[in-house]
Each structure stands twice: as C-alpha cells, then as structure tokens.
Amino acid sequence: MINELIESIVAFCDYCRKNGLNIGIKETLDAFEVVKLDLFYEKEIFKWSLRTVFCNSKEEFDKFVGLFENYWLKSGKIIQKVVNQNKSVLEIKITNQILSILHNQDSVVEDSTEKESSASSVELLRKTDFTKISIIEEDRLIYIAEQLWKKMSLRITQRYRKSNRRKLIDIRKTIRYNISKGGTPINLQYKAKKKVKPxxxxxxxxxxxxxxxxxxxxxxxxxxxxxxxxxxxxxxxxxxxxxxxxxxxxxxxxxxxxxxxxxxxxxxxxxxxxxxxxxxxxxxxxxxxxxxxxxxxxxxxxxxxxxxxxxxxxxxxxxxxxxxxxxxxxxxxxxxxxxxxxxxxxxxxxxxxxxxxxxxxxxxxxxxxxxx
The missing domain is CATH 3.40.50.410 (von Willebrand factor, type A domain)
Structure with missing residues (x-):
C-alpha cells in the first residue's frame, strides 16, 4: 500500500505537468513532504495542501481542482490511510524516493529535457496559424491563449490606473484642511484628475x-x-x-x-x-x-x-x-x-x-x- 501511494504521488505530479501545470522536481519533493506530514488522510486537506504547493494563480487553482478530481476519484485511485505502525516505514520509503530523485542524474536530465520540449511546444503553438491547429491541439492552445490574453488585458488596465495618479495641489482644500494646525500646509491636498474610462x-x-x-x-x-x-x-x-x-x-x-x-x-x-x-x-x-x-x-x-x-x-x-x-x-x-x-x-x-x-x-x- 505504501509503495502504491508513493507511485501514485509521482504519477500525479507527472499527470499535472502534462496538463499544463509547471510541476518540476521541487514541487514533487514538496508533495512528498505533504504526505510525510500526514496531510493525505483527509481528501479535502490533501487536495488543498497539494494545490498550495502546485499552483501560483487563480487559473492554476481552478485547473488543479479538475485534475485532482479526475486523477484521484474518476480514475479509481483511493487515498488510503497509512496506519501508525507503518509511519516509520513510510518515511523511510519516501526518503529513499527523494534521494532517488535528487541523485538520479538521468532523471533530472530527462525532466529538464521534457520541460524544454514542453516550452518549445508552447512556443510553437503560439506561433501556429489558427487554421492549422489540429483538434487535439485546440484545447491546449485555447488554455495557453486565454492565460496570455488575460495577462495582457490586466497589464493594460493596470497601466491605465497608474496614469491617473493625482498630481496637482488643491490650494483651497490644503488651506482649509490645515486651519486646525495653525494654517501651515503640513498635509497637502490634491486635485484628483477626473478618470475617463477608456x-x-x-x-x-x-x-x-x-x-x-x-x-x-x-x-x-x-x-x-x-x-x-x-x-x-x-x-x-x-x-x-x-x-x-x-x-x-x-x-x-x-x-x-x-x-x-x-x-x-x-x-x-x-x-x-x-x-x-x-x-x-x-x-x-x-x-x-x-x-x-x-x-x-x-x-x-x-x-x-x-x-x-x-x-x-x-x-x-x-x-x-x-x-x-x-x-x-x-x-x-x-x-x-x-x-x-x-x-x-x-x-x-x-x-x-x-x-x-x-x-x-x-x-x-x-x-x-x-x-x-
């Protein structure tokens, strides 16, 4: 059962990576730490613990939930509780797995190559004409495109907000505000530029x-x-x-x-x-x-x-x-x-x-x- 749990964690990391999440060696090692902390006993705790480790944005959070449900529930995999007497065995086996990951150079090179290959495929999809996208690639392209377009839109709106910062001092408001302080303009008041939404x-x-x-x-x-x-x-x-x-x-x-x-x-x-x-x-x-x-x-x-x-x-x-x-x-x-x-x-x-x-x-x- 312990071996099955460890293999399932490794396979789940690979599954998430192939479906668009940026999962590398660090995230895989962190997933083992989640297991060592007994956070896999309850499904919801296990799910949110891994989500914290694997995801960096709301889009990734939302995507992770579907991947988790699909892998651990729909695929028939069950998160089983390891009894207390097996905890030391679990820690030993996880430690061995971690050492294997860290010291197996071929594994590291393969992971690096796979990441480079994945990055190259993303770049290729970004530059591919929409009419030449296959049905198989279409879902992946849509996900990539939506993330990029959302970031672009957000950057534009952020720049717009920054361009409307207050600049001009409002003399009348400044004098009125500082009357209680003897009239000395200690706290300056500003004329707020009227925001005209684009x-x-x-x-x-x-x-x-x-x-x-x-x-x-x-x-x-x-x-x-x-x-x-x-x-x-x-x-x-x-x-x-x-x-x-x-x-x-x-x-x-x-x-x-x-x-x-x-x-x-x-x-x-x-x-x-x-x-x-x-x-x-x-x-x-x-x-x-x-x-x-x-x-x-x-x-x-x-x-x-x-x-x-x-x-x-x-x-x-x-x-x-x-x-x-x-x-x-x-x-x-x-x-x-x-x-x-x-x-x-x-x-x-x-x-x-x-x-x-x-x-x-x-x-x-x-x-x-x-x-x-």
Whole structure:
C-alpha cells in the first residue's frame, strides 16, 4: 500500500505537468513532504495542501481542482490511510524516493529535457496559424491563449490606473484642511484628475472567409470584456448584430449557445458597407461619443459597393480616437492588401496588423496602451 501511494504521488505530479501545470522536481519533493506530514488522510486537506504547493494563480487553482478530481476519484485511485505502525516505514520509503530523485542524474536530465520540449511546444503553438491547429491541439492552445490574453488585458488596465495618479495641489482644500494646525500646509491636498474610462468599439467579421479565425477571435474579445467596462462589440457579415450584452455572460459556452439562433449571421458573405451604415444610423452617435478606439477584425473581402464602404467607414473614422484594422491574412507569406475593398479603405487605417495566431493578437497590447 505504501509503495502504491508513493507511485501514485509521482504519477500525479507527472499527470499535472502534462496538463499544463509547471510541476518540476521541487514541487514533487514538496508533495512528498505533504504526505510525510500526514496531510493525505483527509481528501479535502490533501487536495488543498497539494494545490498550495502546485499552483501560483487563480487559473492554476481552478485547473488543479479538475485534475485532482479526475486523477484521484474518476480514475479509481483511493487515498488510503497509512496506519501508525507503518509511519516509520513510510518515511523511510519516501526518503529513499527523494534521494532517488535528487541523485538520479538521468532523471533530472530527462525532466529538464521534457520541460524544454514542453516550452518549445508552447512556443510553437503560439506561433501556429489558427487554421492549422489540429483538434487535439485546440484545447491546449485555447488554455495557453486565454492565460496570455488575460495577462495582457490586466497589464493594460493596470497601466491605465497608474496614469491617473493625482498630481496637482488643491490650494483651497490644503488651506482649509490645515486651519486646525495653525494654517501651515503640513498635509497637502490634491486635485484628483477626473478618470475617463477608456472606450473600445469592436467589429468582428464572421463571414465564411473568416470562419476558422472568428472562433478564436471571439474568445479573445470575450476576455477583453472581462477587463474593460466600456467596451462594445458587434459581429457582422451581411448584417450587423450587437453582442455586447451576450459577452457579459460568465462563460463563453453560454454566449455560443445563444448565438446558435443567429446562424444566418455566421459563415455567409460580407457587405461591410451596409453593416457600417446600419451601425452609423442605429448606434453611431451614442457609441462613438467620447472618441473610442475602434478595432475591426476582418479579412476585408467586400462583396458590396466599395465606394459605399469607404463613405461609411470614413464616418466611423472621423469620430474614433484610433482605427485599428486587424486581419488574419497578414500572416500569409507574401500577402498584399490588393483586394478592391481593402485598397479603397487602407488610407483610413491608423494601424494595420495581423490576427492569425496567439502572438499576433498579443501585439495589440502596444496599440491599445498607446491610446488608452
């Protein structure tokens, strides 16, 4: 039973590492310390003890709970209590296992190689075009991408908060506050700069030519909604749809379920001019007040009137703080924006960038922090 427990701990560490947690030799040794402290007697105590050892963020905490339940319960493994008379035997065997880990050079090299291999595979996935991701790799990519995009969004909002620190001394408030101290301005009072929360307006092309990309881009936009309060999102193809309220749902799966009823919006043609005209008429004055940053995710393949597209996008551009056009086609080798639609509206863009993989979307951080 003792040997089975030790083998299970080692196997569980390996299982967590293969499923995205950063588990190395140190974490494995700490897991053995948890066992030596008798913290495995109760399932919940054992679970939270290992979680403390293995995890460094809320995302990792949440992921660990599923891994623990799946390994120890669903796999039929039972945490068994070691009786007191076997405790000394347990400590000896764990000590031997620790020594084996520490002194087995091949084991250390293998672990290092595996970590390097894992890091390399993560880098490869980050740089792989969304259309070339296999079904097997998709779940892993989504997890990696979400962690990176969340960190990016958090950095942007943190920089925004830091940029609004108080700076100007309020003379009147300073005098009034220090009257009780003889009038000497010992404690300075400041004028608080009025915080104007940044506004972002997003248009996501969900036409047939964007089919494979739109799923990943929607995930990216969903995460942005969790970190920015003043953000509005529309999807479009042959007609426009405001999905801002849908993206405020707790889970993306709920959003996708509700969007199933709008099948005629997805995977059809693209008439951007008509969609932008609808936006200008129905939403323009309200949404574009305050000069938001406007981001358009589209390949720019227009099937409607190009002049009409230019006129409608010009109206949006005139009220926007910045117009950023993001296209997955820039990830293609030797790509040139020579389609009639893009050629016409290209002069309107403040930025023209790519959105074909995880790393390309992370570069949006630069453009957003420059203007927010």
């Amino acid at each position: 506004k972002i307006t997003i248009f996501l092309d969900v036409s047939g030519s964007m089919d494979r990309y739109s799923f990943f881009l929607l995930r990216f936009i969903f995460i942005l909604h969790k970190f920015f309060q003043k953000i509005t999102t529309f999807i479009f193809s042959t007609r426009l749809m405001n999905i801002t309220n849908l993206l405020n749902k707790p889970k993306l799966s709920e959003v996708l379920l509700l969007l199933e009823d709008e099948a005629n919006v997805w995977s059809s043609g693209t008439t951007m001019g008509d969609c932008f005209e609808e936006f200008n008429y129905e939403y323009g004055n309200r949404i574009l007040s305050g000069r938001p940053v406007v981001i358009v995710f589209s390949d720019g393949l227009e099937t409607g009137n190009v002049e009409h597209l230019y006129n409608q996008l010009s109206k949006i551009k005139s009220k926007a703080k910045k117009l950023i056009w993001v296209t997955p086609l820039l990830g293609m080798q030797d790509y040139q924006p020579i389609t009639k639609g893009l050629t016409a509206i290209l002069p309107l863009f403040d930025e023209f960038t790519s959105a074909h993989n995880v790393d390309s979307l992370l570069k949006l951080e630069k453009y957003l922090t420059d203007v927010l």
